[in-house]
Amino acid sequence: MGRHLAVLLEDIPHIRLLYTGEATHTRGERLDLTLVSSDLAADAIWQVHPTLTSNHFATLTSLPVAPPVPPRPPPRWNIRRADWSRFQASLDEWWADYQPPDDLHQQERDLTAAIQTAATTAMPMCAPSRRHQTDWWYYNDEVREHNHRVNLHRKLYKKRPNPSNLRLLQEVVARARQVPLRAKEDKWLEWCATFSQHTSLGQMWRSVRTASGAAPPRPAAQPHPQQEAERLATTFTSRGSSDQLPLHTRRTQQQLQPHRDEAIREAMEVADMTDRPFSLQELQQAKRRGRDTATGADGVPYSMLAHAGPAGDTALEKCQDLGLKISAEKTRAMMIKAADPAWQLRVQGIDLAWTNSYQYIGVWVDKRLSFTTHATYLRERTQARLNVMRAMTQPTAGATFSVLRLYYVQAVRSLVDYSALVLLALSPNQQERLEVVQNTAMRTML
Structure with missing residues (x-):
């Protein structure tokens, strides 16, 4: 049934079927199909999960998607280099042929479009700025509204500098300073709620760098690099093909080809010291x-x-x-x-192959059942995540106690809880080493 569906679905445009030929049912059948759009199919990875199963095997689909890039601000006109004579002439030309409609809102839209068209004709555009706002990752409508109120009261105090306006400005500024702190904390809590034992360290460090004021990611120079690389490779192959050579050069290559093949065959027939087969004694020594x-x-x-x-x-x-x-x-x-x-x-x-230790369902099992390898593995993973937690306490990151506690529960404690059964078999010395990790996290939070 799955094969017939796959044949039918492959003919649908803009849809790709992720399938490697593996069976998705215990009886060897292929019933579970995964469909993605053609834009995501280039880097998509489809595989059967090695452990999760019932009568159907669980399938795992990985779609490596880059984090969303904040949109750039719209380009602005360079007023300093405006040609006002040309600007007025463009508006006069529009007004001479314009018939105002009865709808007032439509008149407003027409006038706005005419001004924008005249500005584009008479003024050059400013180059996009490379500056970035450090608050872009938590900026919202509430922060913008309080910043607007601060600007209004500053203008009011500048026009009328009296004690009443000064106290009013101080109150507005004090309230406005609390709003970004709450917005930061809410954003941190939103990030930490998505962390788990499977979250990569790279994603955690990207969050810390973003909160510390790092520039937002720039859009890719090529949105579809693989397709562009394949196109360039095809173009290079066609240009470098022998068909592009002159006719006499291709004839010369055809005449020389038998001599080259003969030279290769003669080189293959030359005896060498390494051509002797292995002896039985050598095989017994290697066994x-x-x-x-x-x-x-x-x-x-x-x-x-x-x-x-x-x-x-x-x-x-x-x-x-x-x-x-x-x-x-x-x-x-x-x-x-x-x-x-x-x-x-x-x-x-x-x-x-014989091995001394092996990772099975996230737990390292060793041949002595001491779980020393897993204890070392667990300590290294938790220590790496505690380094991220320590970086979150920097003043530029702005993580509060509630944020650090949620991060510890989601990203660090989840690793220890997953290994709870193994902790019972650890020696007292190994348990003390793991306890140091928890004490370090408590000191970081406090």
Whole structure:
């Protein structure tokens, strides 16, 4: 069913089907389809989730979208270089042929359009400014309204400098200073609410730099770089093709081609010291040696599993029929509290590599079950996020206590809570090292 739908949907313009051929159902069927627009399909990544599954496998679609770029202010006319004679002549020409309608609002719109047209004709445009406002990331209507009130009362006090207007100006300025602080805090809380254990450090640091007054991201020089690169590559290929060469040059190349092929064949037939095959003694020396160890209390050694043959393949097929999908590419072999054996395990015809530690569902499991690797991994991740938290306390960032507390709960504490089951198996020394992380966060907040 999925194949028939895919064939029909591929003919629809401006829509792309993300599909790699993997089965999305436990019975090997392809029922789940993902559609995106053609603009997003260039960098989209579609894959089957390795762990989340029921009778349908979960699919993960990644769309790398750049953060929104704030729009540039509209261009302004350069009044200092205006040609007022030409400006008036343009308005006079418009007024001579203009028939005013009965609608007053329409007259206003017509007059505004005529003035803008005359200004464009008689005045050059100013170059776009490279200056940026440091409050662009939290600026809203409330901040703009209070800034407007401050400007009005400053003009009033400048015209009438008396004690009453001075007190009024001071009150307005005091209220206006509180509004940006609340807007900053609301924006920080909005950002921190989206943070989790899966949020990348790059996104967190971008938020800190934005709050510290960094310039907003500029629009891309090319909105579709991949399509433009493919177009340029196609143009370069067509221009650099041999078909562009003169006729006599192409004939010369065709005449020399047999001689060049013959020279390559002769070079391949020349004997070399490295052409000798491996000897049996060299293979025995390269083979890893070790004692055969058992998998557990059942007493079945790994050599039996390695030589299971068709019976082992039948067991794997039965697992797949039951919906237990085995990914041989991601599977690793690990000996728990024992040395690695000399035998090689094989799943679906693929040799499994022996490893000392492996990350499974976000937890590092080691062969000694001490979880030392996971404790080190957890401490490094939390410390990196605490560095972001420390940068948020700078005066330019403006993060309050409530913002820092929410950030700690969303971005730092979530990592520790996810590893709660592993924390029970840690040694006292490792638990004390993790406790330092929490104490550091408390000192940063206070």
